[in-house]
Amino acid sequence: MNYFHFPLEEWTNIFVTNWLLPVMGGFFNQISVVLDSFITSMTDLLIAIPPEVITIILILLSWKLAGKGIALFTLIGCLYLGSVNLWDGAMQTIAVVIVSTFMSVVVGVPMGILSATNPMINKIVRPILDFMQTLPSFVYLIPAILLFGLGGVPAVISTFVFATPPAVRMTTLGIQQVPEDVVEASRAFGSTPSQLLFKVQLPLAVPTVMAGINQTIMLALSMAVIASMIGAPGLGSTVLSGISTVNVGLGLTGGLGIVVLAIILDRITQGLGRNAS
């Protein structure tokens, strides 16, 4: 099949070393500094609040939104995190998840609204989303370090790439699923396109959008271990150091911590979605 040589490798390397790093390096450094302070202050805040307070807040939230069983699970889960000495790690992981989810939602939901209302944009955005979801994350982990330095920032960027698509897709889906007759009726009553969007389509789409955000959070958590390969702090690095020293116990301890966080966050965000509807 080798009819001609496609020098993708050479081109990419020339692009990165001769243009991307020297010309755009400063710009990416700026982004890195801003994001870094964002992540650091989030982490410091979560670690500064006494664990008991966070636990109580989480229990109340899960009770209100997801019922007694989950509230009990939250209590046990938080006690577990404390008892295996992983509380700080869990907070670092949550900080990365919060920042990257925030970014995904801020970019993803408007993107989804645009694609739902404009078929042209939808045509452009969909293949990009497919690309983002299927490109193996290892491909962009190391380049992310070249641009943003080691630590939480490239982790957030990589997580953003990996976890944004569901937010976009589900928002688009939610708006497109609003029944045609409802849209017709509001048009007949003389609503402007923006009124139609904000007063009819979006409120009806909220449960679907929330489901998308829930997916985004789950994907962000699943990136925790991979992101720790590029210096992201948190439970992922516990798992990683456990695996690389064949310390199965440590790996499992960290892994269970991630599962606990995942279940708590999942139930709370699902509850939010249900309440919204």
Next chain:
Amino acid sequence: MKKILFGIMTTFLMVLIIGCSEQEEASSEASNEEASKDQTITFGVTPWTSTVPPTKVAGLILEDMGYTVEETKSNVGGVFMGLSRGDVDVFMDSWFPMHKVHMDKFGDKLERTAVSYPKAETGWVVPAYMEDVNSVSDLKGMEDQFGNKMYGIEKGASATKESEEMIKAYGLDMKQVNSSEGGMMAQAIRMMNQEKPVVFFGWRPHTMFNKYDLKVLENDKGFFAPSSVEVVTNRKLSEKAPEAYEFLSNWSISIDDVEQMIVEIEEEGRDPEEVAQEWIDNHQEKVNEMIPK
């Protein structure tokens, strides 16, 4: 139309089947010859750059001796685990005393078979443009210039532990940031492009010394003694494949050669097998000495 299509399809399939069976015949002939040996040697391969050349060279020589060679890729913990279970027969790139941790874990199932090269330098590395920093003690008091960070490899690596101990011993106000070889190098390249102070973990053989002007920091507390790079095999290999075992126990290669090969593979993008074959061709005498008569 459908019939024609069906005809084409069946012919195509027939051709495929015949083609495959011919290939199978060919390979079964080969395996008949090897039935007397029927030996597969599995190499453990870590993601480190220093693992590739010795593995390829030894693999090619073993293939010449009539063995089938396979490679299993994993991180170092996985490789040693495989060695202990016998899924992996040989690991060409164990560093002592660094990997003693793993040896102690599976001690009775593994053996240190040969020394590849005795003195591989490891330690903390800074770019040459940092003229005032020549030893670890020079870092004291200027940690803030480095953003109070030192970049290391994987979190579970023994070198990582040793760096931690060194930070304590010298009372440095620094934190080690761990990722992987690629992650650390990407960060170091980023800092060196901006001519900023950076200190990270380095070792020979590695292309970093070829690509950048670096110096290994001295320390007077006995950390990072030069490593001995050795071949570790599963204990059963000497029974399973005595000739291969004997060859591996005669194994040695110079650190400069390994570094040269790494540069050719990494920087010039040459095929590792080609580079390894070249080394074999240029060192025929040495190879003949290693191969059991």
